[in-house]
Amino acid sequence: MASNKKAAVGFIFITILIDVIGLGLIIPVVPKLIEELLHNGSTSLAATYGGWLTFSYAIMQFAVSPTLGNLSDQYGRRPVLLFSLLGFGIDYLFVAFAPSIGWLFVGRIIAGITGASITTASAYMADISTPENRAQNFGMIGAAFGLGFIIGPLLGGLLGEHGSRLPFFVAAGLALANWLYGYFVLPESLPKHLRRKFEWKRANPLGSLLQLKKYPAVAGLIGSLILIYLAAHSVQSNWSFVNIEKFKWTPKLIGISLGIVGFLIAQSSGTQALSKEDLNQINNQPLAPSSRNPAGLGVKEERKPSFEYTDPSGTQIREYRDSNLPTEIEIKSTFGTYEMSPPQTVFPAGGMSSDNLISVPSIRIPIK
Numbered sequence: 017m018a019s020n021k022k023a024a025v026g027f028i029f030i031t032i033l034i035d036v037i038g039l040g041l042i043i044p045v046v047p048k049l050i051e052e053l054l055h056n057g058s059t060s061l062a063a064t065y066g067g068w069l070t071f072s073y074a075i076m077q078f079a080v081s082p083t084l085g086n087l088s089d090q091y092g093r094r095p096v097l098l099f100s101l102l103g104f105g106i107d108y109l110f111v112a113f114a115p116s117i118g119w120l121f122v123g124r125i126i127a128g129i130t131g132a133s134i135t136t137a138s139a140y141m142a143d144i145s146t147p148e149n150r151a152q153n154f155g156m157i158g159a160a161f162g163l164g165f166i167i168g169p170l171l172g173g174l175l176g177e178h179g180s181r182l183p184f185f186v187a188a189g190l191a192l193a194n195w196l197y198g199y200f201v202l203p204e205s206l207p208k209h210l211r212r213k214f215e216w217k218r219a220n221p222l223g224s225l226l227q228l229k230k231y232p233a234v235a236g237l238i239g240s241l242i243l244i245y246l247a248a249h250s251v252q253s254n255w256s257f258v259n260i261e262k263f264k265w266t267p268k269l270i271g272i273s274l275g276i277v278g279f280l281i282a283q284s285s286g287t288q289a290l291s292k293e294d295l296n297q298i299n300n301q302p303l304a305p306s307s308r309n310p311a312g313l314g315v316k317e318e319r320k321p322s323f324e325y326t327d328p329s330g331t332q333i334r335e336y337r338d339s340n341l342p343t344e345i346e347i348k349s350t351f352g353t354y355e356m357s358p359p360q361t362v363f364p365a366g367g368m369s370s371d372n373l374i375s376v377p378s379i380r381i382p383i384k
Contacts (some may be wrong), residue, residue: 023146025153028137031101032160033167034194035133038104038187040168042111042266043274045176046182047256052180053117057094062256065117069124076128078221081135089212093140094204101195103130108188112181135268143205150332153364158281165278176226180267 050062050069088096088116103126138157145153172183217223222330228235259265265273321334 023201024144024203024205025141025156027198028141029160030133031097031166031194031198032157033138034190036102036161036164037168037171037188038108039176039308040165040274040278040334041187042108043169043252043256044173044270045180045259048176048267049111049180049184050117050120051113053114053120059257059261061116063254063261065120066257067253068121070249072121073124073128073131076125077131080129082132082221082224083219085135085139086214088136088139088206090214092204092206092211093136093143094198094202097133097140097202098195098198100130100133100136101191101198103127104133104152104189105195106130106190108184108191112184112188162283164283165281166275167278168275169271169278171271173266173268173275176267176271204334282383302377 046066046069047059047062050065051057053060054061054065071318086097107127109121109128110126111120114120114123123144138154140151141153141157171186175186218227228238256265256270259270259273324332324334
């Protein structure tokens with residue numbers, strides 16, 4: 017059983033690595049391909065089309081991802097993950113053979129509809145993780161992102177020197193090879209007794225957003241994430257076009273620059289994959305005064321949660337109720353630990369239960 021879990025962790029790592037490599041492969045050559053299909057060589061016009069292509073992919077992900085997430089809750093992670101991997105392979109082939117700009121939009125729409133491989137892979141990782149190795153496993157996901165963004169853009173930049181379509185063929189080959197590997201090797205991670213019935217009220221983006229009204233603190237977290245990703249993707253979607261227009265960069269230079277960014281991501285994300293001994297050493301350090309350690313001295317005080325919940329993406333929520341200490345709610349994600357007291361600001365006065373947490377799985381944030 018342990019060997020099966022190790023093999024599954026390895027497959028999820030490779031899945032995310034190949035997905036990110038595939039995305040990184042095409043970034044350096046997208047401007048050149050759009051210019052070729054527009055037949056006018058204008059980087060400015062190509063950037064406009066590039067923005068609409070990104071929008072078409074993102075809007076389809078926004079609309080369809082909750083549906084795929086709920087389908088994975090009912091039918092298991094494996095079929096949804098394989099469906100997503102197959103969709104990415106088809107998307108890259110559409111783009112590689114595209115005779116007109118319209119084909120690029122068809123490919124991006126297909127990728128947006130099927131583009132739940134990373135979120136489903138994260139849910140799969142949560143299914144097979146234990147409390148002891150959860151942080152380490154999700155740290156591997158972050159490391160896969162960073163490593164993929166090192167290899168992908170560098171390889172894409174080098175291949176782009178030999179043609180704007182070659183990276184798309186390579187990306188398609190990687191995605192389809194991963195799909196075949198998963199089809200024959202990957203087991204299901206979600207037992208049938210833990211699955212829940214598909215419901216449309218949870219399977220549409222508007223329903224998921226409306227559920228956030230019940231949890232003001234979580235809604236604030238989602239709002240901050242929207243601002244973070246808005247800033248990040250504004251840079252990413254324009255990076256190639258700006259440097260081509262302003263500095264006359266080649267695909268090779270674009271790939272090198274993005275590879276450096278990927279290296280830095282891997283360095284920061286990899287620190288999450290700490291060993292159990294490392295975590296114990298950190299936890300045994302003196303703390304500042306708090307409700308859990310009022311004196312602020314010695315070893316961290318152990319306070320057992322009265323309720324604990326971890327959603328499929330790895331976000332962990334705990335409630336602490338003791339007679340001699342204030343009641344607290346703790347939410348852990350990759351952005352740190354958020355604590356609040358009393359819990360009535362988020363949950364009903366009676367405390368937490370699985371019924372109170374029905375919308376939490378829509379938060380796709382790995383645990384720290």
